[in-house]
Amino acid sequence: MCGGYQLLGHYYLLGDEKVKGLSLVDLYTDRGTPRLIGNIAIKSSICTHPIVGYENHGGRTYLGSGITPLGVVEYGHGNDGKSGYEGCLYKHVLGTYIHGPLFPKNPGVADFLLRTACARRGVCQTLEPLDDTIELQANNVMYQRLMNHEIRE
Numbered sequence: 421m422c423g424g425y426q427l428l429g430h431y432y433l434l435g436d437e438k439v440k441g442l443s444l445v446d447l448y449t450d451r452g453t454p455r456l457i458g459n460i461a462i463k464s465s466i467c468t469h470p471i472v473g474y475e476n477h478g479g480r481t482y483l484g485s486g487i488t489p490l491g492v493v494e495y496g497h498g499n500d501g502k503s504g505y506e507g508c509l510y511k512h513v514l515g516t517y518i519h520g521p522l523f524p525k526n527p528g529v530a531d532f533l534l535r536t537a538c539a540r541r542g543v544c545q546t547l548e549p550l551d552d553t554i555e556l557q558a559n560n561v562m563y564q565r566l567m568n569h570e571i572r573e
Contacts (some may be wrong), residue, residue: 425507425515426479445510446484452501453478460496460518461566462506467528470494472562474520481517483508490516495566512540525559527552
């Protein structure tokens, strides 16, 4: 998440310094103004419910041509404030600027990561689903408030 997301790429700008990233994902991050701060909601292929949370970043992250965005921004700024995309999915890597809190408000994201990790290690056949009723209610309330513009930034 956030700074860790930026480190996945080739580099990110920190002040006037170009900090080398891990180059695990074909992306890079430049600096931008103003900071992109506020609530965010995206639609993603990894789960059936929208992903909601909070973003606060000065970076503008640009994905390489073979990298899939985590989702399409419905509310908020996302990777660069212009493309309409947020985060990235590449092989077994998920990167995002969304925090606040990501997993409790978005149990589908946690389920996706668990399924991916288990499948990669070959240790899980199927996981018994947990009762996500309360978490999904919180997700829906937040999503509806954002879509109805009931939250002041």
